[in-house]
Amino acid sequence: MPHDHAGHDHAHHHGPPADGNFSRAFGWGIALNLLFVAGEAAGGLWANSSALLSDAGHNLSDVLSLALAWGAALLAKRRAAERFTYGYKGATIQAALLNAALLYLALGFILWDTIDHLRHPAPVNGPVVMGLAGLGILINGFTAWLFRSGQKGDVNVRGAYLHMLTDMLVSVGVVVGGALVYFTGWLWLDPAISFVILAVVGYSSWELLRETVQLGLQAAPAGIEVAAVRRWLLDRPGVTGLHDLHIWPLSTQDTALTVHLVRPGGQNGNQFLRDLQHDLLHEFNIQHCTVQLEDEFPLMGAHGCCDEQVT
Structure with a gap:
């Protein structure tokens, strides 16, 4: 009874509301990475580099992630409504879940393309690969720096920070790989480096995926x-x-x-x-x-x- x-x-x-306003950081991150993705994809096709193409695909998924996280953060600021009595703060959790799904979907497409390049290796333009990846180090490093102050208090901001930091480290790997291909002529190194990129991104994103799933299930x-x-x-x-x-x-x-x-x-x-x-x-x-x-x-x-x- x-x-x-x-x-x-x-x-x-x-x-109190969250400390810091990251709208400018999201805006800069999206703009810079869109320009970089376009340049990296064009360079990857011209240089016939699966490593550059895989990095461009991942960077594009990061742009989508930044846009979703930014939109959710703006939506979360709206006042509570008659039906949405807690407001729209839950949008940040849904955006984090969607971002995780998009990331692993992108990794699947990149893996498929990398396997094809491994089966059919082709010459790679080493200087172009190294030049574009070097530019990626600067852009992703700067974008990660924009989010560094808020990455401990919000899983969305931390996701943006970790994605950009990971991309910077991956770009370092692409520069090294491009140099090795250029000086050794070993074409299999390019798709091999792409596999390493996939492994690094997948591993670094696993903790975020697990945390966002737990948030979606309303775990503490x-x-x-x-x-x-x-x-x-x-x-x-x-x-x-x-x-x-x-x-x-x-x-x-x-x-x-x-x-x-x-x-x-x-x-x-x-x-x-x-x-x-x-x-x-x-x-x-x-x-x-x-x-x-x-x-x-x-x-x-x-x-x-x-x-x-x-x-």
């Missing part, structure tokens, strides 16, 4: 240990138990928490809740919390809301 909650005392807290964000939050809550003054503790991402950088705390005969409830909100934000970076205080554990029925009881 349904049950009532004792002590219906609720608290809501919305954290990385860096927040649910057991530690539970122990911390139970240590609050007067708290004798808790139930229905839920922690989930509202976006790639905003976290929500709901919990029922058992605090028999608790005094100064409002001050307790204000302190709780403040400490959850500073201890665990949880920006939005909803807390219900109860005098005792409610009766459990067939349709009870409690998932757990902890004392």
Whole structure:
């Protein structure tokens, strides 16, 4: 049977907006990489380099990723609506998931092209390969630098940072490979380097893919240990138990928490809740919390809301 909650005392807290405005960084990153992709693709066709073509394909996927992440970040700033009561912050999670899918789709097409070049090797214009890849080091390095300050606080920004940093390192590999092909004449080195590029990109992107899938499943964000939050809550003054503790991402950088705390005969409830909100934000970076205080554990029925009881 349904049950009532004792002590219906609720608290809501919305954290501050994310630090930093990366619209300019996204704009510069997209513009520079579009120009570079066009030049690299043309150079790859002219030089007959599968390494350059694979790098251009990956850079194009990065442009799409930057555009999606930028669009989601702008959408997340819109105010909540009647139906979208949490606003549109979840768009950042959906964009991250889509970016991961697009990345691995692009890797599949690049792998197919690289296998074809390995089966049918052709002469490569080494100086063109080295020149374009060297330009990629500068462009991707500069773009990564634009995102360096925010890459620890937002998986979208971190994704952009890691993609650009990886591309810079891959371009270094292409320069080295172009030099080796030029001086040795070993044509198989070009597609072999392309395989290395695919392996590096796939490996470096795996952690981001796993994290975005977890965010999509509303798992507690990385860096927040649910057991530690539970122990911390139970240590609050007067708290004798808790139930229905839920922690989930509202976006790639905003976290929500709901919990029922058992605090028999608790005094100064409002001050307790204000302190709780403040400490959850500073201890665990949880920006939005909803807390219900109860005098005792409610009766459990067939349709009870409690998932757990902890004392």
